[in-house]
Structures are given as C-alpha cells and as structure tokens.
Amino acid sequence: MAETKSLEILVKDAKTKLDAQVREVVQWHFSPDTGTPFWLEKAKEYKFNPLKDVHTFEDLRLFGTFEDEWLRGGPVQRWIPKGYAGKPTYVFETGGTTGLPKTRVVIDDFRIDYEMMSDTLPDKYFPKGSNWLMLGPSGPRRLRLAIEHLAQHRGGICFCIDLDPRWVVKLIKMREIGMANLYKEHAIDQALTILAGGHDIKCMFTTPKLLAALDEALRSGKLEDKFRQLGKKIPAGGLKSIKAAGITGIFSGGTEFTPQFTREAYEEMLDNGDVYMTPTYGNTLMGLACSKPICPEDGFKISYYAPQPRAAIEVVDPKNYDKLVEYGQTGRVLLTTLTKEFFVPRFPERDEGERELPFEKYPWDGVSGVRPFSEFAASTVVGVY
Amino acid sequence: MLHIPALRLGKPYTSLNKTQLVHHVTGETVAEVSQVNGSQIVRDISKMEEARNELQAIPMDKLMHMVKEAGRIFATDTLPCGDQAQSFDDYIRNLSSTTGSPMVFCKRNAGKVEYVLRNIDTIIAGLTRGLDMSILDKGHGSQDGRTLCFVPTCSSFGAILPSNSPGVHSLWAPTPALKIPLILKPGREEPWTPFRVIQAYLKAGIPAAALNFCPTDHAGASEILRGTGRSMLFGDSTTTEPYKNDHRVEIHGPGYSKVLIGEDKISHWKDYIDIIAESIAANGGRSCINVSAVWVPSHGKEIAHAISEKLAKIKARSYDDPNAELAAFANPDVPERISGMIDNLLKTPGASDITEKVRGTPRFVKEGRCAWLLPAIVHCETYDHPLANKEFLFPYASVVECPQSDMLKLIGPTLVATAITEDKDFAHALLNSTNVDRLNLGPIPTNRLTWDQPHEGNLFTHLYKQRAYQQSGF
Incomplete structure (x- = not known):
C-alpha cells in the first residue's frame, strides 16, 4: 500500500514539474523579448493568448496539433528564439524518407538530452573512458553528433562510418535490392575496419538491421579476415561474435524494435545478454526516450518513457487526439517537446503503440510495442539502415 | 489454439511474433504461426553446409527409400502439427479452411505431392535423364562409357512458396533426395503442406538440420533469396521482377x-x-x-x-x-x-x-x-x-x-x-x-503433366552443374 502511495506521489510530482515546464517554455517562446519568430507570428492566428491562457500540460490542446509541414523548408532562422540570437546553431534533418526533410535547429539540446541519457547507462557495460563505434547514419542528422558527444561526455572517443540512408531509400524504391545489400556490406566493412584498428572499442551505437548485419559478418569470419589482411594475430577464442570483438554495451535505436528482434539479439547475437543492449526511441524532434531494461522474464517487451519534462509522450485515439487510450490499449503516439530551444506541442508521430503505466523510475506514461502507424505503414519506406 | 512453430534446423521454434490464420468462411482464428526474423534465417543458412554434409553421407538408394517412405507417411500417418496431432483428413480440412480451396481440390493436390514422394526414383530419373544415382554419392562415375562428374551449385535451396494451390509443393519436394538442405518460406495462408511434408521427412529419417520451415515477412523472403545458393520464387510480376536476371533464382510467376x-x-x-x-x-x-x-x-x-x-x-x-x-x-x-x-x-x-x-x-x-x-x-x-x-x-x-x-x-x-x-x-x-x-x-489439356519429364524448370540442373573430371594414378 505504501509503495502504491509512493508512486502516486511521484506521478503527482512529475505532473507538477511538467506543468511548470509548460508555463516556462510557453512564456519563453511567446514573449516579445525572447520568443521564437515562428510562434510569435503563429500567435496572431490564435483566439487565445498563449502568455495568459496556458498553465498546464492539458492547456496545450489550445494549440491543436503541430503540423510537420511547418518544419519543411526555410528559412530555419524563424525557429531560433530571440533569446538565443547569435548563439552557434546546428540544423538537423529527419531521415528524408517522406519528401522534403523536416529540419530542426539546435543549440545545446542534443548535448543535454544525451548527457541525461548517459546517466541511465550502466558503467559495467559502458565503461567510462572507453571508445565508441557509431554504426549508424551520418550526414545532417542529430544522431551522429549526439553519439559523438555521448562518447566524449563519458570520457571516450567516437569512431564513425559514412552511411547515407537516403541513398538506400532510393535503391529500395528502384527495387535495386542487390545494390542496397552491397551498400549495407559497405557500411559493415567500414565498421570491421574500425574494429580491426586496435582502438579498444567497447561501446557501440547501432540500428537493429546493422546490428544483425554486423553479427552476420562477424560469424562468417570477416573481422578475422581483416586481421589477417593487416598481418595481425587473431586473439585466442577468435573474433566471430560481437562479444568476441570486444563490445560490451550497445545503445540501439533509429528504427522499429520488435520484441522478437530484441529476443533474437539477446539470445543469438549478444551471448544471452552478456553484451548489454538498451533500445531507445527517439527522433530529431523529440530527443530520445529510454526503455525499461529488457529481459526474458518480461517477454522482451520494450516500453519507452520520454525524458519528461523536456518532452512528453501521449498515446491517443487516432480519431481524437484529445483522448488518451486506456492503459494497455493501442493508440497513436502524440509527441510534445518542451525546451527553451524548441517548442513542439502535440505532434502526431508516424508511430503507434500501447499506453504503458508509470513506474518509480519514470513516473509518467510510456509507450510499448512501437511500430509504424498502421494507416501509413503500407506507403512509407522506413527503417532502411 | 493450434500453434504452428517455425522449424530451425528441424527443431520447433516458438516466436514472440505470430500471425493469425482465419477460416475463410467464419473468419475465426484457426491457428497461429510463429514468424522468424530474416536475420535468424541468415544465421541458420550459415549452418547449411554441415547439414548438406549430413545428407551427402547418406547413399542415394537409402535416401530414395526414405523419401518414398515420407510419401506414405505424408498421406497416411498422424503427424505433429505444432502442439497438436494432425491426421491426413485434419490436414485437408485445415488446408481448405485457410486457403478457400475446396477440400476436393486439396485432396487432389495433396495426391500430387504424395505421388512425387512415393515415385521419387521416377521423378529424379526424369530430372536427370536417367543418371546413375551412385554418381551423386561419389561425385563422379562412368555411364554409357562416358565420365560424368556433378558438383552441387549450393549449400541450401530456398523456396518462397505461394498460398494459391498446394500442388506446387511437388516442385521443391524432391530437394532432400538430391542431397540439398531446404529453407522454406510458406505462403501466408498455406503453412500446412510444407509443414506436413517436413514432418513426414523427419519421421522417415531425413536429417533434421537439413529441414527448415521459416514463416517470415518480405524482408525474410529476401534474405532467403540472398542467402541460399539456389532458390525458387513464386509470385506476381511485381514480386519476381527484381530477380529476373538472377540466375540463382528460378522464377515461377504468372504462366500465361x-x-x-x-x-x-x-x-x-x-x-x-x-x-x-x-x-x-x-x-x-x-x-x-x-x-x-x-x-x-x-x-x-x-x-x-x-x-x-x-x-x-x-x-x-x-x-x-x-x-x-x-x-x-x-x-x-x-x-x-x-x-x-x-x-x-x-x-x-x-x-x-x-x-x-x-x-x-x-x-x-x-x-x-x-x-x-x-x-x-x-x-x-x-x-x-x-x-x-x-x-x-x-x-x-x-x-x-x-x-x-x-x-x-x-x-x-x-x-x-x-x-x-x-x-x-x-x-x-x-x-x-x-x-x-x-x-x-495435339489435343492435350495443359493441366496434364508427365512426371518423368521436368516441368517449370529442372530442379536437378538448378542444384547441380556438370564439371570436367580426370583422374590418373601415381
């Protein structure tokens, strides 16, 4: 009973913090002094006053839903709050799998998000000071710089590969499956070269598909081949698994994670959990949501929790975004980002999933079983890398 | 609820990802089918060379006997179907329920599969044009005064199968008799026939490691076509188009x-x-x-x-x-x-x-x-x-x-x-x-087959190539 009450208090406290964050962020983005040109312009269309009428998270419904079309095309400067004018600014793009990519300006958010995430990584598997391999997309993406910052924040150095997922999308649309496979092999070959380079890499970011491709390459002896080509001695025990290659921790995300894939990774690629893997759900707009630790006892279910109060996830009725579905029921993921750099109220993500209960570590709603929103799934190419 | 597992190296595998099969009349769920990931299939394909070695070690006459016995078992025995037992009549009823094909058609088509298994020597003779089977045991030999040597083109054979008519299973069924392991992706509504043929093979003594039943998605099917050295692909022109110039893939598209x-x-x-x-x-x-x-x-x-x-x-x-x-x-x-x-x-x-x-x-x-x-x-x-x-x-x-x-x-x-x-x-x-x-x-209906001749491609020339061979004493 006491435990239940404690969770209730935690949930209440979290909601109080979320409401405070809403007030602070809305004041910042709509104030004439610090506000964001896009939102100041948009406010002229509203029949409410964001500075006076928005007090709680629920009040964000006044904004309707955020349209991702607003993020396509420029000038991107309209998204920089006046309060941050003159600060060095990055622009990051989404995958570009659905036409003109969406863009987001960032100053420090990606560093803050990944430093917060870093606190959730167990040091046993992600040792401080160890080097990282970024086996994921390069180019104008937040992920590549974020992983590099994560490695540096933990005292290591990040080695990266070149990977352009947009080219893979084109190959798939042209039905050039053979070429797409060759490109994947090219990505893996770069990773093997880095692993063969003697850089003492223990941690890695990768996507489900590239994890499977790396595992396949290792099992077929391609890292050992690299060692032979370089005239290096193959260590006792060989190099035919991710564990044998020296990796101890994997931070994984980027595309859909199914429980069955997670189980396969755990049982068949990562030596029954000897190598630790933590899935994440995130994107350029939100930042990243961490998962509950995965385990066989939980059926390898993956439940994600947003980094509240900087972002919040709601699982809503696809026909009525104001209505949360019941716990355990399926709905569309509605995303809200609440930082002083970027305000995105109620953005309907291209994903669906089941609403999850709060728990002590994350005393707010989560989402599990995340997959492409069924109404879009047939027409969109996702998760190519 | 009947659950049909995947079979990885012949062993049942229950996946967390299952598809539901419904009765075409009632819409009620008839069975769940475990789905495997493409990367799991790739991992299993990498073990097929060892499975092929197991098959190679069995003399052809013994292998033919096993396949003939599998034909009898397929048509008469009660066999495991996931967590339940399935008689031949159960199989026909299940097959009809999810495909919509009348039971009378299902029986007729199952008869084709049974015929091919029971008459595997005739079928193989038709495919090889009467090759002395002992040549496949030794890898080389002499027939009609000529030296012959055949080498397998692959370590495993993949088949991406349809749901429309179970008769097509007679096309891949001879594969283990040719000493090549199988990787099967069943059609979504028709797991029944390939699963039952594999159960019959297992009961007849074909090595389990050579028998893989892999319900999967499109990506998994692509992995089978990529990973196996030779395969057959059933599908419409959209499905088969990317593989039309890939000699490793035998395409079974529209017949026209x-x-x-x-x-x-x-x-x-x-x-x-x-x-x-x-x-x-x-x-x-x-x-x-x-x-x-x-x-x-x-x-x-x-x-x-x-x-x-x-x-x-x-x-x-x-x-x-x-x-x-x-x-x-x-x-x-x-x-x-x-x-x-x-x-x-x-x-x-x-x-x-x-x-x-x-x-x-x-x-x-x-x-x-x-x-x-x-x-x-x-x-x-x-x-x-x-x-x-x-x-x-x-x-x-x-x-x-x-x-x-x-x-x-x-x-x-x-x-x-x-x-x-x-x-x-x-x-x-x-x-x-x-x-x-x-x-x-002449006036012969197009649906009448002669089993002693290859039709829709030749499985033997797909799985084996002839090579020059000389031997001298020292």
Missing part, C-alpha cells in the same frame, strides 16, 4: 499458358471445347498451367460462346462440397477488386465477357464473408486489347483471333502451350519457339 488452334484444325473447333474448358477451369483456374488465353485464326466469337456455355454451369459451392469446382478467396476483398479491374478494362472497346452474358448473372458472388469469381471468357477482337494477355486466380481466359503466321511472334512468354495442329511447318515453328516453356502438340 495458352491453347493455340492451327488453321488446319480450326474448322473442327467444336471437338476441342472440352479440352480447352478443362485447361481453363481445372483446379479452379488457380494454377499457372491453367490456360489464360485461347489463340485462334478464326471463329473466335463462336469458340468463346461455346466455352462459356460449358463453364457458365460452374457454381459457387461450399469448400466441403465434393462437387466444388471453384476456390473461394481467403480474403473476400480480393475477388471484388479483380472483378472491378476486369469491368474497368472491358470499357476499352473491342472486348466483351461472353460468359457473363450466357450466365445472366455477375461473375462476383459473395455469401457472408465468403467470395468467389465465376468463370469469365472474354472475347477480344485484337491481340493487343488489355484483357487479351491477363491471368487471374479464377477460371479466366481471353479468346483472341490472330493469323497463324503471326501467333508465335505475338503470344509472348507461355509456360504451357497446347497447340492443336498437324501442320508440320507450324509444329516445327512451335518446337523452335523460345516463348514456349512446355509444349503439348
């Missing part, structure tokens, strides 16, 4: 099988209506060896009318009716879309659905969630009408008028051609035609 009547026989066209009707409608018109076009030099409209009078008698019947002649569609939306597509194409002038006029009722029939398409014979005034060269999953054929001299230039790829002619020049041209895969000269 045809009956051609020569000028010398056209005045006797009435004598051939029964053969043409059987070629169109046997097995519910679902096979690629069913005729989808009848090419004639004249009398097109009369021929279309005569075929229609015969086929218009076919009615939609329940899946358990022994007189059923049509398969229902597992997904009732599909026949409605197909019928709509035909109606749309009929708007192009120069074609009409003669059978619909003769029957006086629409071709699309729906009762509850069950739907059928009744036969459609479309008369096309010209060969280039959009309905002249179409193939659908029901008894459909166009009747096209074309001068005999132009036929072979215009028919396009044809899996089976029955040419009704005694004209030697026309017969010679047919024998030389690269468009025709299997040729019947």
